[in-house]
Amino acid sequence: MQPFVTVEGAAAPFLLPNLDTDVIMPKTFLKGIDRAGLDRGVFNLLRFGAGGAPEPDFILNRPGYEEARFLVVGPNFGCGSSREHAVWGLAQLGIRALIGTSFAGIFDDNCRNNGLLTISLDPAVVARIAAVVAQPETNRLHIDLPAEVVTLAATGEAAAFEIEPLRKEALLRGLDAVGTTLAEADAIRAFEVRHRAENPWLA
């Protein structure tokens, strides 16, 4: 997993509430057995027209936003289907962090497992960031994970955010959760013996 320490880049506002993973990654991109080619799938029906040409009005196709590293999003972003393809696609597109007021649970966990930082802030702060980055000239953000601060490059305004210490550590070091947990195999086995003794019908 790619570590996240400090990242700077353009942020694209996309503030619709309850934006679901069907819209983020349409079903036609779910037919693989690997993770290949999912960058093309991200917001596919909105980003591209019928012939496959970019829709000029879509935010990620507008000048100054093609290389966006961050999205500023509406509440409950990533709701609906559990498809991790949505997060894989966003990461492949170069998106490193999402800033919003709330994130859907499975989507948020998928972000955690793929090194994408989700930052939850008060609605007024998100609205302010969205308003400033809505102009391509002022759309750059600087995110400092160790300091837990996001800064608008154009104005110098900074907002502190909170992140769980374990999640922060995993992001900073690009830790792989499976590897970390496998080191606890003995504790899991001991728990399992006890659990089955208490619930013998589970064995």
Place this chain on the structure above:
Amino acid sequence: MAGPRTLYDKIVDAHTVRALDDKGRVLLYVDRTILNEYTSPQAFSGLRERGCKVWNPAAALMVVDHVNPTTPRRTADMPDAGAARQAAYFAQNARDFGIELIDVLDPRQGIEHVVAPEQGLVLPGMVVAAGDSHTTSYAALGALGFGIGTSDIEHYLATQTLVYRRLKTMRITLHGVPGLGVTAKDMVMEVIRRIGADGAVGHAVEFDGPALSALSVEERMTLANMIVEAGARGAVMTPDTKVFRYIEGRPRAPRGPLWDRALAAWTVLTSDPGARFDRSFALDVGEVAPMVTWGTSPDQAAPVAGRVPAPEAEGDAARRCAAERALAYMDLRPGTPLDAIPISHAFIGSCTNARIEDLRDAARVLAGRTVAPGVRAIVVPGSTAVRAQAEAEGVAEIFRQAGFEWRQSGCSMCLAMNDDVLAPGDRCASSTNRNFEGRQGAGARTHLMSPAMVAAAAVTGRITDVRRLAAPARKPEPCSLS
């Protein structure tokens, strides 16, 4: 532990291998999973790359459901190359990792959340996590159910655990007596409308109340299934004798002395009196009417007697913008009576509403009636077992007589990953769970409702209050001369 605890907290406590911090992160032991062919492949590839085995193959079940065709004659053929590749890799993973596979030709095949309860895989008090958001369904059996992504499937398969964060709790209490024509689907749609599509984000929902107790186990599955559309990250319900009767004798259920021991343990699975919930919401189901969605989010819904609302009525600017966008996508104008909206398709299926009771509900409406001209009506039973039961009961014949296509089982047009896809501009009355843009096909429009309401829409050709259809228009009895 001091103080009264909620059912959710009891289940999490009983599955905590150890606390990982003092902020609610725990290593959570997970009892069971169900795997499907489209969210699992990369998890198995991850295991292969690590050279890692599955911790406990017997605790998992693999079911092909999302990509298979539902054409009436069942074959193993997957006309779509991607689907064929997924099904083949799924079977290979089942063989290589020693997990039981239910493929399309298996008489137990069906939608994973219909099959797992049928097989007795899910038992009260369990933690069940699976690579599908509608895993919340298992609350109906007294388990804690929740969906996970592919990375966490891999984590589960390798370690039998998840790195889990304890959730806040939300109690949803149902009381009152539902009116005629009001189903569990309408109740949960009303809950979602009232609390919003983000109303339960970050929470584990516990349903309770006398109106919940009055529901059948299958009706409770509909509630638990769809509460994820309000953002619930998990769900639980106290299991009762209806649940125990439902489970007893199923293939993977305990038997004999083990059954008696299990029953004794399950009977005390409930929230303690005085247990504190972070939030509470109560609904008088007597106030609920048959519901229909008008927008592209499950909370954009209204009673069927209502009208398409005006976006300006939304106080919040973002929600107003979302409503305007939804109406443009749905090609609807504010003020239009919902029951004036014509449909081109009627779909009965999905893990929300394709169990035998759902099919019986729809068949009661369809008996003696026929699908309106210009409407294509499809029914996809939730499992092959449900299909067989419906055929044995004569329910299938009612669907056929009415002009419905009687299909094989799968997820089908709920998410349209197989070949059951709507065309742009099609408008579908659907017993499914999501009305998202493009969900049933790019440019296609979905109106969510109960199976009985889908049946009513199918026969009139427009969205229809099922209560306003006269008693079933049965053919007149032949005169008796004796």
